[in-house]
Amino acid sequence: MRPYFFLITVLVCLFYINPAKGQSKVIHFGGAKATKSHYKVLYILNNGEDKRISATLRNINNALDDPRLKGKLEVELVVFGDGVVLFKKDGKYREVLMTLRNKGVLLAQCENTLRERNIGKDELYDFIHFVPSGNGEVIIRQQQGWSVIHP
DSSP states (O other): OHHHHHHHHHHHHHHHOOHHHHHTOOOOOOOOOOOSSOEEEEEEEOOOOHHHHHHHHHHHHHHHHOTTTTTTEEEEEEEOGGGGGGGBTTSSOHHHHHHHHHTTOEEEEEHHHHHHTTOOGGGBOTTOEEESOHHHHHHHHHHTTOEEEOO
């Protein structure tokens, strides 16, 4: 009786389980569809390393160039802490910042950082906007439904 039970169990398993069936499908995936008419994203930069700054700026440009988001994306970059070097006039980022600004990106600097580090607003590019605190900006924007990205 025992050998028959084993044989029947194996046959039942083979009948109900067909592992190759699910694996033979070809899945075509082109990414998420942008079904909304407007998207909002806040990028955070609180790091002064060139590698991190470059990655953040590249991420913003990539989002702006995404064909699914063309003409639908509102972008803000909030800078605080060590990231303040991005907006300093004696830095090397003026050209890329002007390009982002011309694409409609809002460039915002935390005033707390300036006060804590004794940096005058006149030491930063004149096209930079100011917020009382970078953390406050993140909190408010997130509650307003903005996507928050911290590369």
